[in-house]
Amino acid sequence: MPTRRASPACSKPLPAKTPDPVTTPVDLAFMTLAEAAAAIAAGDVSSREVTEACLKRMTALNPQVNALAGLDEADALAQADAADAARAKGAALGPLHGVPLAHKDMYYRRGRVSACGSAIRKDFRPDHTATALERLDAAGALDIARLNMVEFAFGVTGHNDVVGTPRNPWNTAHMTGGSSSGSGVAVASRMCFGALGSDTGGSIRLPAACCGLVGMKPTYGRVSRHGAMPLAHSLDTVGPLTRTVRDNALIMQAIAGIDPNDPVTAGTPVGDYLGGLDKDVRGLKVGLPENFFYDGVAPEVRTLVEASLKMFEDRGCEIVPVKIPDAVAVMNRLTNLITATEGAAVHSRWMETQATDYGPQTRARLAIGLFTPASVYLRVLTLRKQLVREFCDQVFGKVDVLHTPLMTMPVPTLAESNMSANPGFADYLLKIGHNTRPGNFLGLPGLNVPCGFTPDGLPCSFQLMGRPFDEGLLYRLGQAYQQATDWHGRAPDLS
Template sequence: MDMLPPAARDLPGDAAADALANLTLVEAAEAVARGDTTAVALTEACLSRIRRFEPVVNATTWIEPEQALEAAAAADRAQAAGAPLGPLHGVPMAHKDMYYRAGKLSTCGSAIRGDFRPTYTATVLERLDAAGALTLGALNMAEFAQNPTGHNRHFGDCRNPWDTARITGGSSSGSGAAVAARFSFMALGSDTGGSIRLPASACGVVGLKPTQTRVSRHGVMPLSFSCDNVGPLTRTVRDCARVMTVLAGHDPKDPTSAREPVPDYEAALNGDLRGTRIGVPETWFLEGVDAAVMAAFEASLEVLRARGATVTRITLPVMDEVAAYSAVVSRCEGSAIHAQWMRDHPGDYAVHLSGRMFPGYAIPATYYVEALRRRGPVLRAFAGEVFAAVDLLASPTIPGALPTRAETNIDGGDVDNIRRFGLVSWNTRPLNYLGLPSISVPCGFDGNNAPVGLQISGRPFAEARVMQAGDAYQRDTDWHARMPPLG
């Protein structure tokens, strides 16, 4: 079936580029495989969007147009010669500027690494290369991946394509904005406290935090050894599933990566939720939810019910322990990673980042060890009670209406701003300490016409079931197909 928009080949200039850039990743890959379009055309479409709208969005750190077009031309020659094609062949992408590629700039959103060029390449980038994906460049991010809003004093705040006054979510701010603005068909992000799911929610795209250890972290800037996750931001859940089939699996270069078998995630997307039990937490996740966000969330539950799921209200155990231990682990590990730089270059950090890390040096080692030691028992207590009753958990991704960048600028110490800043990641942080897979899927708009996300989470290594539910939801809704009003 021809997935190209009607008469796309006959549209003039920018309109033709926009039609191609608006394809989903799966549609783009299959269009190249069929010969309906080319890798060069897809790359030119993305570069056209970047050229026109990057001054508005500020989603990129660097882009290499000539190299990207050369790689695209090579991909087209391979396709024409009948070479075997990977599942992402000819699809252009850009990624958060903390994924190392040998010889390429990787700033990590910071001044300290403003000219850092690694000598080795991240495993996930090598796997994307092997699947035929193309690289456009690197994307803006929060400094050292350490805020949930997307503020960055070194490279400028990334701006939300739906409303440039509002936050993009962070720390994978450029990844969320680039996918929403159709600069890239997919973007890798990282998630230590919500940094994939938050920009996905804020920018109206899909973002998956896999199970802890499901995807290799070799060649990725660390933030918190115990809570970091690698995952994709895409337009659709099916796009996400295709990418995860490429990324997931054990990596000898990352001894922490799981040896759990990798299923065909895309094949699991059958739209059937009959027998699936979805729990709505009455504690923590619905505290202080904005009225418009709650309305969008409740409407999304009705869609899941119509697909065959049963929805029940549940009370979550051990949430106080999860919150306390999560804060200790992330503070201590982040502070340890940055200890030498904090001694040598304290003035090169944003105020809010210094304010986060300095307290980490005052946390007793016994607290940190306790937080690590208790992680397994807390997960067993949580999973044993919750997943005996339900298969999945559902909640809003961001509980409040999406705030502005000004309302969440905490460098000045404004108390209300600090409160709003903390609320952004309230619903995402617990899932990182627990290590559970969690996806954010667009499910509507709040009272400010900013996107709202539906968060679906599951037991360890249940990515397939989490994505099955997200895909089923997208079959009956079109929030993911809406395009920000740029231009």
């Protein structure tokens, strides 16, 4: 497949690629989610017109980037027509009314295939719909496509040897990040206005970082996982990938909250994410980690991330150096152990009867979990509670949020991140997820925000980590950054 590159990167923000939102069908796909929702609500454009613009990009661009696991254009247009008819009748409109979204192919919708990036479930049709999808339906959003993913969400690079690997729209020779690979690619390619992913070890934040998007891994228990194919029940989280912080908050506002079908969802009240977006950030304490999160960081990544931190200082935040507890160094490996062990419990029956139907990466990692002693797994869970308390006391006792690089390296190539071609792949996985897995182990919210491009034209991002259920503060700081910069307005050149 020929390599496609974004326009050359530079060290300063470039003008956002924001065409007139309602001039031609192709331009409609370049609106933000918030702009599209407002335009549909005002009657400036119809849901059908916006949906047609997205479908046009899907059919034109998918051969290059392989984002789609399934697409029914007739159904997508029928949803749009129903949304337009409801508006014409004066029906009450939800905040996402008529806006086309698409989601990772692990979210169940009754009667529709949900293959989870696998051969094993290629014909699986669930008898119920995921809570997150039901809540987006209630908010008026359209669900127009299923998006590719790493097989059973078990991987951080985006590779899938079973159904094919998505390609990074900024440069198709580079990885997308995973496991929500198709979600990152589809949103970055302007095929849809937002997408749900899942995050067990970085699988929302890494595709967001590699594809130049905003990605929220919420607090464990903030969003229901009911009707989403599980990987590791004590780590799995559900969250959105979008182009802007405001768009992300719009989706999170719709999906967050307690659900009796998911017993780990918390009764902690959901904040007003949108109402707090534009509040002043002066006086907030932003933590600069003195250790761990900058270990081995590439110079070009450090330069961009430190520049983003300077923006917060310029906006009146107090930058506070903070010592990270030494125990964080083991959280990456412990998260891997939990994921493999809990994943093996989910997949044990198929591993016994259909092991050869798995791709090699998934099969190898599940095999580790099958042979992990229960005593080791239980000791890790006990240790985890202690480490969560220590981290929150020592870090968030001093600062409001922690600011880190999301990845310590520039976006790797597909060849560099290919398991079959990399004998040191296990260590390479740890390096890719170095700064994401602690958040999963601790159950803390993490927001990925793009902050520029490395010299090879690939996106770079920082991460904001917060106290449990403090997603609103992360959004507030992310919004402040995007008001001062325009990295989020750039789009990959796939023409």
